[in-house]
């Protein structure tokens with residue numbers, strides 16, 4: 520069979536989402552047979568991204584520039600802000616330009632169980648963005664889980680005295696559904712049917 524080095528590579532790849540030991544082995548074999556046309560370009564691309572990897576100081580997206588590509592894009596509506604739990608949610612929503620505004624990544628969700636408190640995620644930073652003015656719509660695009668909804672409710676309370684339209688993704692989203700796993704049609708529908716939220 521293969522040497523320990525190759526085995527290490529297989530094991531590292533097998534940890535990636537969507538792969539497993541079997542697919543990882545096939546991928547490695549593919550790379551080994553094509554050092555010039557497959558292995559080197561991937562290595563070079565990974566090295567380059569790794570060198571430049573940053574978290575956007577404004578929205579929390581990951582990119583190779585700060586501010587990120589989205590925050591820097593003048594065609595996007597500055598006045599509309601979509602709040603998501605994770606970068607993967609931002610990418611899911613951004614994939615087909617479903618949302619024309621900008622984003623804010625919390626980097627998690629409130630959870631009594633896991634001891635995640637408001638100060639542990641980027642909620643204060645969100646309030647400061649809204650407080651700075653120039654934003655008139657905030658869409659809370661939390662996952663339809665208990666923790667996601669607790670987080671949305673908490674944020675709605677913190678924002679209730681600002682002169683903004685506050686809405687939430689429609690719950691056509693299956694309960695427990697993670698944005699990242701929804702197809703674009705479902706996601707677009709949830710965004711179109713977003714409804715006002717109030718924090719009573």
Ligand SMILES: [Zn+2]
Pocket residue numbers: 575576577578579580586587588589590591
């Ligand atoms: Zn950004």
